[in-house]
Amino acid sequence: MAHLLLVEDDAAIRTALTRALREQGHVVSAVGSGMPALSAAVEQKPDVVLLDLGLPDIDGADVLSMLRAVSEVPVIVATARDDETEMVRLLDLGADDYVIKPFTAAQLTARVRAVMRRSGKTDEDPVITVGGLVIDTRSYEVTVDGRPVELARKEFELLLALARRAGEVVTKRDLLGEVWQLAWGGSDRTVDVHLSWLRRKLGETAAEPRYLHSVRGVGVRLVAPSES
CATH class of the missing domain: 3.40.50.2300 (Response regulator)
Structure with missing residues (x-):
């Protein structure tokens, strides 16, 4: 890298x-x-x-x-x-x-x-695609199966942090550090609340996840629905 x-x-x-x-x-x-x-x-x-x-x-x-x-x-x-x-x-x-x-x-x-x-030193693809989820890091636009999804800034950053590590379980502490710059301290509740808002906008719930899967006691994993 x-x-x-x-x-x-x-x-x-x-x-x-x-x-x-x-x-x-x-x-x-x-x-x-x-x-x-x-x-x-x-x-x-x-x-x-x-x-x-x-x-x-x-x-x-x-x-x-x-x-x-x-x-x-x-x-x-x-x-x-x-x-x-x-x-x-x-x-x-x-x-x-x-x-x-x-x-x-x-x-x-x-x-x-x-x-x-x-x-300007990266050749990272500015568009990240996970299944039907498409994230454009240049325009801050998100679509799911072609449907535009309006996200607040922290919701977008949370989704982006998970999408860049799609398939991996990302700990809440890592998310607090990456999205909220709270590497030391901070509440898991902050992540939980934003995940709840994000799930609702993506058209899913914690009980019936499509993209965002919680791993109890560990963190969150973003995967395409066909891979879940």
């Missing part, structure tokens, strides 16, 4: 995240400190840099500033710092997005897709 440069000082986290991202289909280069990260970003020209802030040799924010002086590569800051003022500062320094630890590889992959779309 993408060539990612992972900058993370914790060896255990770096190894686990590298493995998880490769399982998601990415090519991953990983380094543990700031100065090697700058060299790798310039020499390897990755599609996206995943940047931890707590680095041993230089603060991640300084790495971001120096990287922005020599490259326009999209940067996703991965941090345990959840202070809003700090997040605004990092965005002003040139970060394209950020995720709050802890997060999953699936959440990170969703952010990678988003920044690559914004930077």
Whole structure:
């Protein structure tokens, strides 16, 4: 999917995240400190840099500033710092997005897709089709068996998150992180309510699902009716 440069000082986290991202289909280069990260970003020209802030040799924010002086590569800051003022500062320094630890590889992959779309680096098909369900990511239009479906913004984003992983069971925590940017905390009820609204607009119910199938205690799976 993408060539990612992972900058993370914790060896255990770096190894686990590298493995998880490769399982998601990415090519991953990983380094543990700031100065090697700058060299790798310039020499390897990755599609996206995943940047931890707590680095041993230089603060991640300084790495971001120096990287922005020599490259326009999209940067996703991965941090345990959840202070809003700090997040605004990092965005002003040139970060394209950020995720709050802890997060999953699936959440990170969703952010990678988003920044690559914004930077024009993806060849992802803008129209996603699952059975009779058609989602146009350019026009935000959805049809089911040719019938237009009017969705609110979060309903559309929820449906899109599930459609991009059609056939997979997506956890509610992953959905909270991807759709609502609530990687830490947040209520499953938020997902449940939006799923209820979405089902109604798609012409189905939880008791008689067509596309949206709940897996008790795990999450939600979107499949074409013929595959359910």
